[in-house]
Amino acid sequence: MAIIQEKRTKIIDLLHTDQLGESVVVKGWVRTFRNNQFIALNDGSTLENMQAVIDFSATDEQLLKRINTGACIAVKGELVESKGKGQSVELVVSEIEILGDADAEKYPLQPKRHSLEFLREIAHLRVRTNTFSAIYRVRHIMIFAVHKFFTEKGFYNIHTPIITGSDAEGAGEMFRVTTLDAVNPPKNESGDPDFSEDFFGKETNLTVSGQLEVETACLALSDVYTFGPTFRAENSNTSRHLAEFWMIEPEMAFYDINDTMELAEEFVKYLVSYALQHCTKDLEFLNRRALDEEKNKPQIERSELSLIERLKFVANNDFEKITYTEAIEILRNSKPNKKKKFQYLIDEWGADLQSEHERFLVEKHFKKPVILYNYPKDIKAFYMRQNDDNKTVAAMDVLFPGIGEIIGGSQREERYDELMVRIDELGIPQEDLDWYLDLRRFGTAPHSGFGLGFERMIQFVTGMTNIRDVIPFPRTPDNAEF
RNA sequence: UCCCCCUUAGCUCAGUUGGUUAGAGCGGCUGACUGUUAAUCAGUAGGUCCUUGGUUCGAGCCCAAGAGGGGGAGCCA
Numbered sequence: 001m002a003i004i005q006e007k008r009t010k011i012i013d014l015l016h017t018d019q020l021g022e023s024v025v026v027k028g029w030v031r032t033f034r035n036n037q038f039i040a041l042n043d044g045s046t047l048e049n050m051q052a053v054i055d056f057s058a059t060d061e062q063l064l065k066r067i068n069t070g071a072c073i074a075v076k077g078e079l080v081e082s083k084g085k086g087q088s089v090e091l092v093v094s095e096i097e098i099l100g101d102a103d104a105e106k107y108p109l110q111p112k113r114h115s116l117e118f119l120r121e122i123a124h125l126r127v128r129t130n131t132f133s134a135i136y137r138v139r140h141i142m143i144f145a146v147h148k149f150f151t152e153k154g155f156y157n158i159h160t161p162i163i164t165g166s167d168a169e170g171a172g173e174m175f176r177v178t179t180l181d182a183v184n185p186p187k188n189e190s191g192d193p194d195f196s197e198d199f200f201g202k203e204t205n206l207t208v209s210g211q212l213e214v215e216t217a218c219l220a221l222s223d224v225y226t227f228g229p230t231f232r233a234e235n236s237n238t239s240r241h242l243a244e245f246w247m248i249e250p251e252m253a254f255y256d257i258n259d260t261m262e263l264a265e266e267f268v269k270y271l272v273s274y275a276l277q278h279c280t281k282d283l284e285f286l287n288r289r290a291l292d293e294e295k296n297k298p299q300i301e302r303s304e305l306s307l308i309e310r311l312k313f314v315a316n317n318d319f320e321k322i323t324y325t326e327a328i329e330i331l332r333n334s335k336p337n338k339k340k341k342f343q344y345l346i347d348e349w350g351a352d353l354q355s356e357h358e359r360f361l362v363e364k365h366f367k368k369p370v371i372l373y374n375y376p377k378d379i380k381a382f383y384m385r386q387n388d389d390n391k392t393v394a395a396m397d398v399l400f401p402g403i404g405e406i407i408g409g410s411q412r413e414e415r416y417d418e419l420m421v422r423i424d425e426l427g428i429p430q431e432d433l434d435w436y437l438d439l440r441r442f443g444t445a446p447h448s449g450f451g452l453g454f455e456r457m458i459q460f461v462t463g464m465t466n467i468r469d470v471i472p473f474p475r476t477p478d479n480a481e482f
Numbered sequence: 483u484c485c486c487c488c489u490u491a492g493c494u495c496a497g498u499u500g501g502u503u504a505g506a507g508c509g510g511c512u513g514a515c516u517g518u519u520a521a522u523c524a525g526u527a528g529g530u531c532c533u534u535g536g537u538u539c540g541a542g543c544c545c546a547a548g549a550g551g552g553g554g555a556g557c558c559a
Contacts, residue, residue: 035521113520114493172558237483242559342554
């Protein structure tokens with residue numbers, strides 16, 4: 001029987017169970033082939049390779065030449081204690097089959113270090129590298145941890161729509177969803193495209209947030225969350241923005257802003273701890289990778305803590321909670337403000353904080369994650385609950401070192417009259433929000449929620465500095481390859 | 483959308499003041515070696531110097547426009 005038809009054992013299972021002396025089949029992709037004898041084989045089940053040892057003198061020369069980096073092979077042999085130093089076990093090959101050749105002259109991945117920029121151009125192949133396979137394994141564990149955390153807390157996962165007919169959220173520019181002819185659409189009397197003839201009979205877009213829809217479930221199921229893709233057509237060209245990203249948005253009935261800040265902190269710590277416990281090998285690798293990367297930087301730019309030290313620090317220390325007003329005071333009296341080092345100087349209450357200010361608070365002043373809350377109402381969204389001071393709303397942001405805003409949330413305005421005032425002030429067409437206002441008309445309740453940018457969380461956990469490297473196929477302005 | 487930087491071999495990069503035949507390391511290929519760990523050693527091939535236009539006796543190098551990539555800002559998650 002050909003080996004391809006035989007059941008294979010995953011490498012991770014061979015490394016962690018005692019099957020010494022047994023005959024096993026391993027299938028995977030060749031990383032390196034050294035000395036005409038040693039195949040480093042990887043099947044993605046773990047960062048580690050299985051060393052398959054072949055007797056080159058007894059192997060066909062034409063077959064040996066096909067064992068190239070990137071080729072897919074199946075090997076059968078005895079699992080033995082390794083005679084070499086780099087691994088505990090190895091496979092003494094009795095049979096080998098090439099399942100898929102990889103022409104060494106054309107295969108772009110070489111047994112050497114590649115730049116992240118180059119790998120981004122071959123995103124369909126970069127998952128075959130240690131770095132990206134580690135990132136995607138961590139990403140999976142984090143997805144699982146999100147569902148585990150909320151399930152254990154009695155939250156229900158709600159699938160909110162991806163195509164939405166509601167454009168009132170105001171979180172950003174939207175992508176239109178249409179089946180109308182782009183070149184020659186049907187026109188209405190005023191000469192504009194006639195969306196009543198469109199697939200849904202109205203204008204539709206890709207969602208920028210599931211919040212408004214998940215609030216409907218909150219006011220029935222109490223504690224709910226949505227975890228799905230979101231789309232922003234903003235022309236953002238930074239290392240922390242994507243046009244398509246994944247967001248986790250819990251919404252809790254009877255939570256006020258303080259309950260929400262507590263939950264956000266507990267959630268983030270849980271995710272970090274879960275990764276530390278369940279992605280040990282991958283995180284150790286990413287830790288070494290980050291250290292190597294830092295060596296190329298000038299001393300001042302290097303971080304004080306290693307990746308794993310940072311993760312442990314976040315998991316084990318309380319976040320700093322301060323109000324917007326307190327933050328303004330700290331910033332106003334800060335050295336960079338007095339010495340006019342900030343590009344935007346802080347002088348009066350009410351200004352939105354720039355990322356230089358957020359970075360100062362998180363990275364210089366407190367040296368830990370910071371939760372800012374009670375922002376001026378004028379710089380925040382219409383649905384946030386107004387505080388008794390009539391100046392601020394019960395909004396909060398969680399700020400992380402190196403990443404900036406990782407969570408944004410608020411207590412929602414549950415009072416119909418107050419909500420209507422804000423909708424009028426901002427000139428939002430009421431008919432678009434009628435269903436949302438029903439939630440305040442019928443059985444309204446205090447409730448709160450937040451949004452966590454999943455890729456920013458993955459950035460923090462993996463230490464990757466560019467968000468395009470933590471999602472398999474990044475979507476950014478002028479780039480939708482694959 | 484704005485500001486700055488980059489684009490030379492498959493990859494990472496050197497390339498002096500504008501001057502003859504554009505280099506290195508890694509990778510590939512050929513061979514040697516055969517318990518290697520991104521193996522090692524020897525040899526070898528490989529170039530639209532991003533594109534277009536311009537300046538010049540002469541452009542990888544200077545100028546202009548465009549394309550692609552990166553860093554930062556804004557917007558945010």
